[in-house]
Amino acid sequence: MTVPPDTAATTAAAPASDAYAPTDRTVPTRARERASYDRALVHSIIDGAYVCHLGFVRDGAPVVLPTLHGRLGERLYVHGSTGSRPLRMAGQPEQPEQPDPGLAVCLTVTHVDGLVLARSAFHHSLNYRSVVVHGTAHQVTDLDEKRTALDTLVDHAIPGRSQDSRPANAKEVAATAILRLDLDEVSAKVRTGGPSNDLEDQELPHWTGVIPVVRGYGTPIPADDLAPGIELPDYLKTL
């Protein structure tokens, strides 16, 4: 089986009605043919990742932390209890009567799909799918929304799991910091296909092609105290 050269351009086209509107921040200055604003593509990239990388500014300097996320329609919920005060406090006004200022964030999700080996060192690349979300994150304070967000986070990683675990009690809900970030200023970037070899390198003796990178799962490891007779549920068998 062989693949044609970079076919990313074919994924970039999308009906405008089902796409995010590009902005100055979401139009790349290079490799524009890899950019996409397609809503379904963006959702699939976000939904398929176990972690996102959340960036914010602290004391004028950038901070990027990995954290858990989940999507509910056009809204992302992000686990804010990462040990970083700005995240836990995002959107909390200094005085309760002040409006919620929010926290400027950039949330990025990336999948590596393949190692792209060209004949030249220069044309080596990765196949990948990424999404970048710019926006303002707000602390979720409403308790019902917080419960919904917690279920969304759990079901994001393991669909169906929130129905097969003890729901958070009031103390646990209070102990969890959750941020809300709406999908509005969003872009995807995708590279697929084979290497972009230069014609003048064609006679070189180096192997060239793509090594697919895939995610897999190992054998489930039961907890020490799992009672005999509790079998692995179906939704975990089909991961």
Added chain:
Amino acid sequence: MTVPPDTAATTAAAPASDAYAPTDRTVPTRARERASYDRALVHSIIDGAYVCHLGFVRDGAPVVLPTLHGRLGERLYVHGSTGSRPLRMAGQPEQPEQPDPGLAVCLTVTHVDGLVLARSAFHHSLNYRSVVVHGTAHQVTDLDEKRTALDTLVDHAIPGRSQDSRPANAKEVAATAILRLDLDEVSAKVRTGGPSNDLEDQELPHWTGVIPVVRGYGTPIPADDLAPGIELPDYLKTL
């Protein structure tokens, strides 16, 4: 096979002489027992990842982009041709006679190693290994260093590959933007082991344990124009 509850603490200890010095920015305010400054651990996390997430500040707002990296001792090289002008220009003074100001960045690398299923929704977690590097990135302008950096990037993804591909020519070296970031203000965070179930949840009927998440490789896909007789090299067979 079963695993004990969160054993991250056992990985955090390291001889001070072989560790990065903690700073205000690299000591987490929560889950401190998961933090580590061990040099060998940091290196292994960085070396095992195909992409990093690079954060910087543009017009006062955070930007996080996935990009390629490679490590040479205590120095990281990062591919800066991501379509973002600040990265391509990092450290370029506005006037040639001015000193190189650099670009404040935060570079983060994360591996997801397992889904941690507790009996309660609240205690669900991921096993992961991450590294956060704070520092100032500088554009690599020296041509010899740039060639070294390009080889480092290629060999990072596929060890040995720089020796089995055509080296970059002058035009290609000129066309590539590379950033240098020294490993100085660095921390790792690691979660391993089983779920932290509450004792009072012990009788609940939910399966609990860890689903390992692993990286795998698919069957290599030769490029369209790979000449017959060029076999897959050994360093790709053993990935």
